Amino acid sequence: MGDPLGLRGWRLALRHLGSTGFGSIARRYFAANLFDGVLTALGLVLGYYFAGGASAGTLIATALAAGLGLGISGFVSSLLVEMAERHRELAELERVMMRGLHGTVLGYARKLAVFLSALANSVGAVVGTLTVVAPMLAADAVGFGASAASAVAVGFAELLALGVYLARTSGASALKYAAAMLGAGLALVAATLLMGG
Amino acid sequence: MRARVTRVVLDVLKPRELDTTELGRALCELEGVEKVEVSVVEVDVRTETLKLTVEGGSVDLGAVQRLLEEHGCAVRSVDALSFEKARPGAG
Numbered sequence: 349m350g351d352p353l354g355l356r357g358w359r360l361a362l363r364h365l366g367s368t369g370f371g372s373i374a375r376r377y378f379a380a381n382l383f384d385g386v387l388t389a390l391g392l393v394l395g396y397y398f399a400g401g402a403s404a405g406t407l408i409a410t411a412l413a414a415g416l417g418l419g420i421s422g423f424v425s426s427l428l429v430e431m432a433e434r435h436r437e438l439a440e441l442e443r444v445m446m447r448g449l450h451g452t453v454l455g456y457a458r459k460l461a462v463f464l465s466a467l468a469n470s471v472g473a474v475v476g477t478l479t480v481v482a483p484m485l486a487a488d489a490v491g492f493g494a495s496a497a498s499a500v501a502v503g504f505a506e507l508l509a510l511g512v513y514l515a516r517t518s519g520a521s522a523l524k525y526a527a528a529m530l531g532a533g534l535a536l537v538a539a540t541l542l543m544g545g
Numbered sequence: 546m547r548a549r550v551t552r553v554v555l556d557v558l559k560p561r562e563l564d565t566t567e568l569g570r571a572l573c574e575l576e577g578v579e580k581v582e583v584s585v586v587e588v589d590v591r592t593e594t595l596k597l598t599v600e601g602g603s604v605d606l607g608a609v610q611r612l613l614e615e616h617g618c619a620v621r622s623v624d625a626l627s628f629e630k631a632r633p634g635a636g
Contacts, residue, residue, distance in 0.1 A: 353615060360571065360616070367564040441560055444591050447619050454563050454617030 352451040361456035370461035373430070375517065377469035381422045383510060383529070385476020387536055388414050390503040393481065394540040397496045404487030404495060411484075415477030423470035430462040479506060500537075507533045549603040552627035555610075557595045558619040561588075565595070568616055575612060577603035596624075 351357070389411050396407050438458060442449050449455050483498035490498075511529035515522040559568065565583055572581045578601040587594035595618075599609055610620050 357615075360567075363567040363570075364562070364564045367562050367567075369562075441562075441591050444589075445558060445560060445617070445619055449560070449617045452617035453615060454560055457562070 353453070353456065357451075357453060357456040358460065360453045361460050364453060364457040365460060365464075368457050368461040370464060373461070373465045374468035377422070377426055377465055378472040379510060379514060381418065381469045381472035382476040382506070383532075384422075385415060385418055385473040385478075386480055386503050386506045386510070387476075387532060388418060388473075389477040389480035390500060390533060391536055391540065393484075393496055393499045393503070394537060395543075397493075398540055398544065402492045404484040404492060407496075408481050408484050411477055411481040415474045418473035418477060419470040422473045423466045426469040427462060427466035430465055434458050434462055476506065504530065504533050546631045548628040548630050550606055550626060551600060551602065551604060551629045552625070553597075553599045553604050553606055553609060553623065554625035555595075555597040555599070555613070556586075556621040556624055557597050557613055558621055559593050559595055560617055561591055561593055563617055565593070568613075568618070571612060571616070572597070572599060572609065575605065575608050577601045577605055578609075594621075 353360070392411050392414060393407065396410070401407065438449055438455070480499050480503040483495045483502055485495075486498070487495040507529040508526050511526035512522045514520075514529075515525035518525075559565070565585070569581045569583050572578060578599055580598075580600040582598040582600075584596040584598075585593055586596050597613075606623070606626070613620055
């Protein structure tokens with residue numbers, strides 16, 4: 349058990365990564381958590397702005413912490429979920445193959461797929477959050493209001509792009525997906541306004 | 546002088562998740578192997594049965610079996626073997 353093939357095992361596993369279904373899982377995780385990250389950051393910007401906040405530094409620091417929180421949460425949750433799922437699948441495959449598969453190249457490839465899927469999940473959240481608040485870095489030059497408006501615009505642009513991307517991968521209507529994504533963003537704006545904006 | 550194994554035919558059970566092309570490539574990278582042929586004999590939900598033909602100037606059957614086992618395959622049987630007498634002066 350453990351690491352019988354060492355570095356060679358990981359190197360060989362890389363070659364088989366594509367056939368583990370890792371690509372589609374990682375894409376799904378990345379897209380889902382990018383959405384989470386964008387909406388969280390949008391909520392932060394809108395909430396902070398409507399609450400009368402005017403410090404770009406505070407907003408960026410808060411968004412950074414929120415993004416990291418989402419990233420860590422995404423990493424750990426998908427790591428545990430995928431590990432449990434893949435462990436069950438491997439046990440089933442071992443029964444069919446009538447042999448143990450831990451410590452084989454297949455076992456390494458599955459572990460690698462789990463880790464990289466979790467990483468994609470985590471990166472999606474961090475990227476989603478940070479890209480939305482990135483315009484706040486220009487607050488000193490263009491003013492807090494203008495940079496907050498840019499941040500919201502970037503957030504909506506990301507939601508639109510994500511909608512189009514998801515529609516493209518599923519072959520469905522881009523309009524439908526984009527509308528759903530933008531609808532989520534607008535619902536957030538409405539909720540923030542209702543809460544005291 | 547010992548005769549060399551120049552061709553091995555194996556009946557192998559392979560998890561479908563394992564990339565057949567990469568498995569063939571890995572076999573081809575073994576010392577003494579020059580050609581690998583893979584035929585898919587049967588496809589199941591999670592597994593595939595392969596007929597693997599490995600050819601070369603000097604095929605190490607043990608190394609071939611080890612590599613397949615390491616990858617997660619199960620070698621069910623060795624179906625055919627070809628030998629060649631090593632000629633003096635030949636590699």
